[in-house]
Amino acid sequence: MQLWSANILSTLGIYLVSMVRKRSLLLVDDESSILQTLRLVFENEGYAVITADSCAQALEILANGHKFDAVVTDLNMEKEDIGLEVARAALRLKPKPAVVICTGFASVTNSRAALDLGVDYMAHKPVELQGLIAALNRLLARRDRGVRA
Amino acid sequence: MSAKVQSPGPTPKMALVVHSDLSVISNFQSALSEKGYVTIVARDLPTALLAVTQHYFEIAIVSSRLEEGGDGWPLAGVLHLVFPRAFVAVISPTEPDVLTLQSAINYGVREVYQQSMPSPEIVGAILAQVETAPATRPSRKPRVQ
Numbered sequence: 001m002q003l004w005s006a007n008i009l010s011t012l013g014i015y016l017v018s019m020v021r022k023r024s025l026l027l028v029d030d031e032s033s034i035l036q037t038l039r040l041v042f043e044n045e046g047y048a049v050i051t052a053d054s055c056a057q058a059l060e061i062l063a064n065g066h067k068f069d070a071v072v073t074d075l076n077m078e079k080e081d082i083g084l085e086v087a088r089a090a091l092r093l094k095p096k097p098a099v100v101i102c103t104g105f106a107s108v109t110n111s112r113a114a115l116d117l118g119v120d121y122m123a124h125k126p127v128e129l130q131g132l133i134a135a136l137n138r139l140l141a142r143r144d145r146g147v148r149a
Numbered sequence: 150m151s152a153k154v155q156s157p158g159p160t161p162k163m164a165l166v167v168h169s170d171l172s173v174i175s176n177f178q179s180a181l182s183e184k185g186y187v188t189i190v191a192r193d194l195p196t197a198l199l200a201v202t203q204h205y206f207e208i209a210i211v212s213s214r215l216e217e218g219g220d221g222w223p224l225a226g227v228l229h230l231v232f233p234r235a236f237v238a239v240i241s242p243t244e245p246d247v248l249t250l251q252s253a254i255n256y257g258v259r260e261v262y263q264q265s266m267p268s269p270e271i272v273g274a275i276l277a278q279v280e281t282a283p284a285t286r287p288s289r290k291p292r293v294q
Contacts, residue, residue: 111250115260122254135255142233 022048023140026066028058028073028086029102038072041129045137055082062089068097069140072132075103081110087119098139102127161187164208167197167224168240169215176268177210183269184276197224201231208275209237212264213249222252229257236279238271240264 025047029035032053039049050066052058055077062071071090075083083101090099101114104125114122121135164186166177171192178188189204191197193215209228213221221239228237238260241249245261253261259278262271 106247106251108245108247108250111247111254112245115250115254119254120257122251142230 022046023069024048024050024067025136026050026052026058026061026068026071026073026090026097028052028055028071028077028083030054030074030077034074038127041133045133054078055086058086059089062086062093067093067095069143070098070100070136072100072102072136075101075110076105080105081113084110084113084117087114087117091118095143098136098143100132100136100139102132162208163204163206164188164210165191165197165200165204165206165228166210167191167215167221168210168212169193170212173212173240173264173268177272180269180272181208184272194220194224198227201228206232206235208279209235210271210275211237211239213239213241213261222256222258225258226256233257236260236275238262238275240271 023046025042027035027038027042027049028051029038030053035051035053039051042049047070050061050068052061058071058073062068068090071086073083073086073090075081077083083103087099087101090097098120099118100121100123101119102123102125103110106122106124111122120139123132123135162185164181166174166181166188167190168174168177169192174190174192178190181188186208189200189206191200197211206228209225209232211221211225211228213219215221215224225237225239228235237258239253239258239262241261242264243249244263245253249261252258260275262274
């Protein structure tokens with residue numbers, strides 16, 4: 001009975017913390033229309049969003065000590081598959097954010113690289129927004145419970 | 150009255166193998182047994198789910214095809230959710246294509262192996278990765294009598 005109560009309190013605690021603190025999200029895409037649309041969508045979902053319109057800018061933000069709960073990046077920007085560099089840099093952060101790659105140009109090579117890196121989710125463009133939001137919320141809920149997203 | 154703390158002793162490392170082919174199951178079972186794993190086997194989804202409720206697994210090896218093509222993937226996803234630190238691998242009958250690799254990422258599967266690869270090699274590859282990033286298991290508290 002005591003264990004049951006402790007579990008309820010712990011779950012409630014996590015829920016309250018997530019309600020008080022906005023989750024931080026880095027969005028990376030070189031297409032400004034996509035970047036702005038995703039920004040509006042995720043801000044509407046309660047995320048604090050920072051955007052980067054290139055891999056270089058994203059790497060600079062990540063190197064400057066910003067902490068993110070999640071990073072959603074395009075794959076092809078300055079160069080083909082360069083979004084993997086953003087994912088690699090994000091996955092080195094501690095605590096590790098949930099990392100999502102969105103692409104319209106998935107191949108065996110870049111999908112294999114994403115799997116080997118430990119990317120948490122890969123979404124196809126055009127992105128199905130509800131699916132992406134649900135996946136991100138699920139990954140972050142697990143991260144809040146102290147489990148690798 | 151004084152409490153006596155009893156050490157629970159070493160817990161066996163557990164692996165789950167889910168495949169419809171008995172010979173494949175048997176090969177994995179002996180390869181894992183050689184490496185010190187106690188293997189629970191299942192040939193279908195209900196048996197696999199029952200095993201999930203009864204054991205803690207460090208390794209799970211699931212066929213992508215149990216009764217129908219692709220039906221092993223959701224099970225792999227469930228295993229990743231229930232045992233987030235376990236190494237969940239999927240055995241695919243064909244060489245992994247884009248969709249297979251993306252399914253692996255999205256279901257939290259750590260690696261996809263082709264069924265043609267010998268079981269001891271698959272087990273060796275899995276253990277090499279598990280040893281690099283050791284899976285942790287919930288701590289077992291000493292019993293107080």
